[in-house]
Amino acid sequence: MAGSGSGVHAAHTYRPALTLLASLFFMWGFITVINNTLLPHLRSVFELNYTQTTLIESVWFIAYFVASIPSARLIERVGYQKAMVVGLLAMAAGALMMVPAARLPSYEVVLVALFVIASGITLLQVAANPYVAVVGPPETSSSRLNLVQAFNSFGTTLAPLFGGYLILGRSKGGTSEAGVALTAAERYADAQSVILPYIIVAAVLVILAVVIARFPLPAMGQATQRAGREARKGLSLWHHRNLVLGVPAIFIYLIAEIGVSNLFINFISQPDIGNLTHQQASNYLFLLWGGMMVGRFLGSVLMQRIDPARVLAVFSIGAFAVMLIASFAHGPAAMWALIAVGFFHSIMFPTIFTLAIKGLGPLTEEGSGLLIMAIAGGALVVAQGWLADQYGLQLSFLLTVACELYVLFYALWGARPTHALPPVEVEEAQPPATGA
Numbered sequence: 001m002a003g004s005g006s007g008v009h010a011a012h013t014y015r016p017a018l019t020l021l022a023s024l025f026f027m028w029g030f031i032t033v034i035n036n037t038l039l040p041h042l043r044s045v046f047e048l049n050y051t052q053t054t055l056i057e058s059v060w061f062i063a064y065f066v067a068s069i070p071s072a073r074l075i076e077r078v079g080y081q082k083a084m085v086v087g088l089l090a091m092a093a094g095a096l097m098m099v100p101a102a103r104l105p106s107y108e109v110v111l112v113a114l115f116v117i118a119s120g121i122t123l124l125q126v127a128a129n130p131y132v133a134v135v136g137p138p139e140t141s142s143s144r145l146n147l148v149q150a151f152n153s154f155g156t157t158l159a160p161l162f163g164g165y166l167i168l169g170r171s172k173g174g175t176s177e178a179g180v181a182l183t184a185a186e187r188y189a190d191a192q193s194v195i196l197p198y199i200i201v202a203a204v205l206v207i208l209a210v211v212i213a214r215f216p217l218p219a220m221g222q223a224t225q226r227a228g229r230e231a232r233k234g235l236s237l238w239h240h241r242n243l244v245l246g247v248p249a250i251f252i253y254l255i256a257e258i259g260v261s262n263l264f265i266n267f268i269s270q271p272d273i274g275n276l277t278h279q280q281a282s283n284y285l286f287l288l289w290g291g292m293m294v295g296r297f298l299g300s301v302l303m304q305r306i307d308p309a310r311v312l313a314v315f316s317i318g319a320f321a322v323m324l325i326a327s328f329a330h331g332p333a334a335m336w337a338l339i340a341v342g343f344f345h346s347i348m349f350p351t352i353f354t355l356a357i358k359g360l361g362p363l364t365e366e367g368s369g370l371l372i373m374a375i376a377g378g379a380l381v382v383a384q385g386w387l388a389d390q391y392g393l394q395l396s397f398l399l400t401v402a403c404e405l406y407v408l409f410y411a412l413w414g415a416r417p418t419h420a421l422p423p424v425e426v427e428e429a430q431p432p433a434t435g436a
Helices: 002-045 050-078 080-103 107-134 138-168 184-214 222-232 246-269 278-302 308-328 331-345 348-357 361-391 395-414
Strands: none
Touching: 002 050, 002 080, 002 107, 002 138, 002 184, 002 246, 002 278, 050 080, 050 107, 050 246, 050 361, 080 107, 080 184, 107 138, 107 348, 107 361, 138 184, 138 278, 138 348, 246 278, 246 331, 246 348, 246 361, 246 395, 278 308, 278 331, 278 348, 308 331, 308 348, 308 395, 348 361, 348 395, 361 395
């Protein structure tokens, strides 16, 4: 009976914290997917080929590789809560850098601004993903992270509407038929359309940073960290197959997800697929990310009853099938197949993440850092851009098909833990001081 009461008390203690953290997941999903409307916009403004366009997103994901280890060290020095505040403020600073980037306009300053925003998101990812996974019972960690990641998908669902209206809808390139050349004056005018959206984003991020700074989050306290350092002696991450194969699973999955989302608007705008303007195509991008949101809510429920690895296997088979259709079909069939992959991709990141850190015990934080670093796999979207330039945009999605097969392999075999260790514990939130 005591254990049951403790579980109810813990759920009551951590529910407000998880609710607040859901807002962080929402914001970094929202900002990341603004890129999906930004990239076709920048392709028009700077007259970029597919390789140059996807290079913008590669810079974004290189930040995950560069900033992951410094983020983990910052968390160890200042704690999870202060690190989240720093991450939000870094994202706000990067968003404000888009203002001079638009006024110049400068392709290089855009790259720097997006790198700064992505570095802030990396810090949030390193802090928030393992926190959510560890903050409750280990057996429901996949369900819990899928639930909170669903709010990330809620942000990704709204972002195309926001970007489509405020960026593509207010630009000549966004409202013109595909392939229409713009004058230099029109390209300069189009560049200015990113200023208002990013000022709004920066303001929201600053407000959220203030809220997080003042909120009493449950802490992974210093005592737990000291105990963890002692417990880590003699242990190795490389003994855990689920982590060793989970890192490339995250890396490879990100190639698939980012390739689909970044090239989605250009793909369905083609005359033989959807024959749409970029602004019209952004409304269908809303459906891609909406499917991901629905899939995560559904996945959260399913994983309370079904082994997460089995659910992951079924979803990877579905993703493999629809991507084959998108790669070879034409017209509405290809368009709706690409939209459908959002649903099947939905549970992949949070489920791979929780399966990969299962049984790591005191090695959880280091394992989480490696998994977040693996998000840099999104940088290889430039490889799909190169394939699109060489062999055609549609056939480039065969790279995504191959990625789905590795996720299936991980679900069926690679996710089985070896040398499992007892889970770490999280301290309860302390009430704010009320005076002497």
